[in-house]
Amino acid sequence: MESLGVLLTYPMDSYLEEELSKRCKLFRLWETPPEKRREFLRANAATIRAVVGNTAVGADAETIDALPALEIVASFSVGLDKVDLAKCRERGIRVTNTPDVLTDDVADLAIGLAIATMRRLFAADRYVRGGAWKAKGDYKLTSKFSGKTVGIIGLGRIGWAIAERAEAFGCPISYYSRSEKPQTDYKYYSSVVALAANCNVLIVACALTEETHHIVNREVIDALGPKGVLVNIGRGPHVDEPELVFALLEGRLGGAGLDVFEDEPDVPEQLFGLENVVLVPHVGSSTWETCKAMADLVLGNLEAHVTNKPLLTPAL
Amino acid sequence: MRLSGLPIPEPSKFSLPVLKTRQPLRRFAPAPAMMSVEKPAAETPAVEREHLPPVLLLRPLLSHFHDALAPKFRFLKPWESPLPRDEFLAAHAGDVRALLCVGPFPVDAGLLACLPKLELVVTGSAGVNHIDVAECRRRGIAVTNAGNAFTDDVADYAVALLIDVLRQISAADRYVRRGLWPIQGDYPLGRKLGGKRVGIVGLGSIGSAVAKRLEAFGCTILYYSRSRKPSISYKFFSNVTNLAAESDVLVIACALTTETYHIINKEVMQALGRDGIIINVGRGALVDENELVKCLMEEEIGGAGLDVFENEPAVPQELFHMDNVVLSHHRAVFTPESFHGVLEVVLGNLEAFFSNRPLLTPISE
Numbered sequence A: 001m002e003s004l005g006v007l008l009t010y011p012m013d014s015y016l017e018e019e020l021s022k023r024c025k026l027f028r029l030w031e032t033p034p035e036k037r038r039e040f041l042r043a044n045a046a047t048i049r050a051v052v053g054n055t056a057v058g059a060d061a062e063t064i065d066a067l068p069a070l071e072i073v074a075s076f077s078v079g080l081d082k083v084d085l086a087k088c089r090e091r092g093i094r095v096t097n098t099p100d101v102l103t104d105d106v107a108d109l110a111i112g113l114a115i116a117t118m119r120r121l122f123a124a125d126r127y128v129r130g131g132a133w134k135a136k137g138d139y140k141l142t143s144k145f146s147g148k149t150v151g152i153i154g155l156g157r158i159g160w161a162i163a164e165r166a167e168a169f170g171c172p173i174s175y176y177s178r179s180e181k182p183q184t185d186y187k188y189y190s191s192v193v194a195l196a197a198n199c200n201v202l203i204v205a206c207a208l209t210e211e212t213h214h215i216v217n218r219e220v221i222d223a224l225g226p227k228g229v230l231v232n233i234g235r236g237p238h239v240d241e242p243e244l245v246f247a248l249l250e251g252r253l254g255g256a257g258l259d260v261f262e263d264e265p266d267v268p269e270q271l272f273g274l275e276n277v278v279l280v281p282h283v284g285s286s287t288w289e290t291c292k293a294m295a296d297l298v299l300g301n302l303e304a305h306v307t308n309k310p311l312l313t314p315a316l
Numbered sequence B: 001m002r003l004s005g006l007p008i009p010e011p012s013k014f015s016l017p018v019l020k021t022r023q024p025l026r027r028f029a030p031a032p033a034m035m036s037v038e039k040p041a042a043e044t045p046a047v048e049r050e051h052l053p054p055v056l057l058l059r060p061l062l063s064h065f066h067d068a069l070a071p072k073f074r075f076l077k078p079w080e081s082p083l084p085r086d087e088f089l090a091a092h093a094g095d096v097r098a099l100l101c102v103g104p105f106p107v108d109a110g111l112l113a114c115l116p117k118l119e120l121v122v123t124g125s126a127g128v129n130h131i132d133v134a135e136c137r138r139r140g141i142a143v144t145n146a147g148n149a150f151t152d153d154v155a156d157y158a159v160a161l162l163i164d165v166l167r168q169i170s171a172a173d174r175y176v177r178r179g180l181w182p183i184q185g186d187y188p189l190g191r192k193l194g195g196k197r198v199g200i201v202g203l204g205s206i207g208s209a210v211a212k213r214l215e216a217f218g219c220t221i222l223y224y225s226r227s228r229k230p231s232i233s234y235k236f237f238s239n240v241t242n243l244a245a246e247s248d249v250l251v252i253a254c255a256l257t258t259e260t261y262h263i264i265n266k267e268v269m270q271a272l273g274r275d276g277i278i279i280n281v282g283r284g285a286l287v288d289e290n291e292l293v294k295c296l297m298e299e300e301i302g303g304a305g306l307d308v309f310e311n312e313p314a315v316p317q318e319l320f321h322m323d324n325v326v327l328s329h330h331r332a333v334f335t336p337e338s339f340h341g342v343l344e345v346v347l348g349n350l351e352a353f354f355s356n357r358p359l360l361t362p363i364s365e
Helices: A014-023 A033-043 A062-067 A085-091 A103-119 A121-129 A157-167 A190-197 A218-225 A241-249 A288-306 B064-070 B085-092 B109-113 B134-139 B150-166 B170-177 B205-217 B240-245 B266-272 B289-297 B317-321 B336-354
Strands: A005-008 A023-026 A048-053 A070-073 A095-098 A139-141 A150-153 A173-176 A187-189 A201-204 A229-232 A255-258 A278-279 B013-015 B054-057 B074-076 B097-100 B118-123 B140-145 B197-199 B219-222 B234-239 B247-252 B277-279 B303-306 B325-327
Touching: A005 A014, A005 A033, A005 B118, A014 A023, A014 A288, A048 A288, A062 A085, A062 A157, A062 B317, A070 A288, A095 A288, A103 A121, A103 A157, A103 A201, A103 A229, A103 A255, A103 A278, A103 A288, A103 B150, A103 B170, A121 B150, A121 B170, A121 B325, A150 A157, A150 A190, A157 A173, A187 A190, A187 B266, A190 A218, A190 A255, A218 A229, A218 A241, A278 B170, B013 B277, B064 B336, B097 B336, B109 B134, B134 B140, B140 B336, B150 B170, B150 B205, B150 B247, B150 B277, B150 B325, B150 B336, B197 B205, B197 B240, B205 B234, B219 B240, B234 B240, B266 B289, B289 B303, B289 B317, B317 B325
Parallel strands: A005 A023, A005 A048, A048 A070, A070 A095, A150 A173, A150 A201, A173 A187, A201 A229, A229 A255, A255 A278, B054 B074, B054 B097, B097 B118, B118 B140, B197 B219, B197 B247, B219 B234, B247 B277, B277 B303, B303 B325
Antiparallel strands: A139 B013
């Protein structure tokens, strides 16, 4: 792979970066100031044949246009909302992602966020760390998780894994999907509003596309209601964030466990004082084990590409 | 047995008296105004109340408990009397057959000696470590506990604590709320739950419920128990240190007795190792807390999720600065469903006792 010029868009993983640097000709996009990037790409356009991007910085139309020699985009993510797939199709550029290896971690986090939100773990921890337990004696009750109805938007790999876990807590499962899945008994709803109206915990687990942008809007939030909890481990733009914030501040929504936000790394500060939210910085697949597996998949796909073997996880 | 018509309380503030378990037996002042409000059992006239079976209380009950039980039982309330407690008991509790304790107030030999006719102790907790069970047995006094009323909620809490520690949820939340994400960038990597070997210390109702949940996350379950459970396929260990040596995580879910005091000691922690995680939803004294703090400070174990502590409400301050621990103030059971469930069990046991029917949740020997 020594002659493969790889544009790494973001310092997403040190092991990946090290391997790419050892095995390929590595270009680190973030080391160039934004105003000089176009020139940087032009200068190296003949060499760059691969782009490795992630959820922060992908391969948009402008980048793809600037790289006439581009052959493959290998995303360090399963979601491809930051890759201009239409452009790639047009130019015959191959695209790979990292499905399956991160399914468990993301599903684990979804359940962890749900229980942490409902049982107010963050508030309890803060209460104890603040020394409040010595001074006060009263206790609030929190919402039980086991047995509550879990509604999943998108029953793909991650949605399915979430369902399997929630079932172990005795949670009835319902879902929304573009079409009903005949291989399951889970209750299907053909509208997200209906799903939200009939569940206690609504979990976003679908891909981000034009159709699913703001799929959780005010109507859905109101249907979920003051006792409902929203968990988002998908993409920030799945949820109408200003509406979500208003609903939480006004008590129209019971709580939210959020791993993703519309404008990362910026998170609405109005949420910082709330006890019924859990806010984490896009850590869905951020474990040592999974990041290594994702990196190996990216490297494996690039290797397969240069040696004319079948791609490991083609996405297009 | 269902309490018909009894609403499940909404999640809200419930005032609990702060209980100090090591207080010497002495006279009680009337309940301070900030504590739970007891409404008199207004619907039952005084004359009729006299015929209700008497039940001795040691502390005021939560209002919803009191309201549900007061129509059916005549409560003896020593703290409302000007007499010192032992004198009150001698004067008024000579015939009392049942004692209800909700909260970790000690039921010790000295108290039992004041109650010659006592036949039943009902506690609203799963644990009975605050009761001199051996003395009860000697005196032929039955003891009932919360049964399975808390199982789901405690198991959920244990799983949540574990995910929180491994995936750093509370720590990362603090990071976000401090505004550090835009400044310091991505949060350091956590650890995957799937594939971890989880050693359950005490495979009772709660331990089994934890196991069932964690299996769905791809964990391998191992356990320690006083004796092997024949119907269980998880790997059994008769020794906690050996269990720890083969585990990545220990979940402590056993009862606190003289045998299990400090069952998680230095040897066990060293066997668990520097990446090991301890989750305690049992009792603080199951773990040698000083040793735990030392091991965490010296990075000899990887992290801990703790709902209970040896000297509640005191928590070792060294833990407050650690991001690999998650702390909680003994609230795994604080949901409306658990509170409602334990009320059902308490009422059911008292009703069964006074109508000579078998008790619902007698503790096993």
